[in-house]
Amino acid sequence: MSGSVTVVVIGRNEGQRLVACLASLSAQDVAIIYVDSGSTDNSIEEARKVGATVVDLDTSVPFTAARARNAGVDALREAGLPDYIQFIDGDCSVESGWISHARLALDTHPEMGIVTGWRSEIYPTQSIYNDLCEFEWHRPAGDIEACGGDMMVRSTAFEQVGGFDPTVIAAEDDEFCVRVRAAGWRAHRLPQSMTRHDAAMTRFGQWWQRAVRSGHGFAQVGFLHPEYFVPERRRVWLFGAVLPLLFVLGLLFSGILTLAVLGAYILSYSRTVKGLTAQGLEPARARHHAVFLSLSKFPNFLGMMTFYWRRYKGRSMRIIEYK
Incomplete structure (x- = not known):
């Protein structure tokens, strides 16, 4: 007998993206919990139209995706947890057949705590920023x-680790996966299309804010789990802080130092292009992506500093929104 599944959808002002998400789930005949984080559009009404149970988060407490997912599971506990919980972000549509494929994997492999699949962008050619996301989702x-927030989780694994950490504002899914694996469970990606995502990024400022948020995640999850995000943090420190400082010193005292810093950036860019090409990107697309991957170290550094400053001052870890 197949394990039972309930879907927890989280969202905030997703508009038609949420409508598409709910429609894709209704077509797969699963129970839905919708957790709303202070939307001012008609998200709650749309969720109720499809028969979803709605959880409206308390606005007096800072919103995080982790807190929203936990609230969805809390609502499930009232009637008893299902065997599996499918978490979905409200800007994603769920591919037909995904629920049954993921459930079968967990039914068949009792050692698996998390199952995910392939996410792709709905409009990858709409902007370079969407295209960056499209490539980001492409993983073996x-x-x-670890994986992103679209995942099916065994309820016993979720309960064992205490769910998501509601204080983590970015990369909370990575942090959750780290603890699930540490508890002895496997996390697995199926070779199966799972969700279609709409990044809806058309402006440089959106991409910049998303990169700031990623940097915050590198620092916060790295603080909680020092062995995680180590290469990412090193690259950010080197290319987002140390080399810029040396560049400024070179402008003041030594032209040779300035040229050496520029050479380091050019070498890094060339290696990034080569690596992206080796992963299957055509050369022109790889060069374009490499520009933003190189540039991202600066907003990443701002995000890391934001975390350290908030922690030093004892401030709440509030979300960093990009859309």
């Missing part, structure tokens, strides 16, 4: 260290 199938 098999056992994994």
Whole structure:
């Protein structure tokens, strides 16, 4: 007998993206919990139209995706947890057949705590920023260290680790996966299309804010789990802080130092292009992506500093929104 599944959808002012998400789930005949984080559009009404149970988060407490997902599971506990919980972000549509494929994987492999699949962008050619996301989602199938927020989780694994950490404002899914694997469960990506995502990024400022948020995640999750995000943090410190400082010193004292810093950036860019090409990107697209991947270290550094400053001052870890 197949395990039971309930879907927890989280959202905030997703508009038609949420409508599409709910429609894709209704077509797969699963119970839906919708957790709303202070939307001012008609998100709650749309969720109720499809028969979803709605959880409206308390606006007096800072919103985080982790807190929203936990609230969805809390609502499920009233009637008893299902065997599996499918978490979905409200800007994603769920591919037909995904729920049954993921459920079968968890039915068949009792050692698996998390199952995910392939996410793709609905409009990858709308902007370079969407295209960056499209490539970001393309990851190999098999056992994994972590995944994004679209995942099916075994309820016993979720309960064992205490759910998501509601104080983590970015990369909360990575942080959750780290603890699930540490508890002895496998995390696995199926070679199966799972969701279609709408990043809806058309402006440089949106991409910049998203990169700031990523940097915050590198620092916060790295603080909680020092062994995680180590290469990412090193690259941000080197290319987002140390080399810029040396560049400024070079302008003041030594032209040779300035040229050396520029050479380091050019070398890094060339290696990034080569690596992206080796992963299957055509050369022109790889060069374009490499520009933003190189530039991202600066907003990443701002995000890391934001975390350290908030922690030093004892301030709440509030979300960093990009759309």
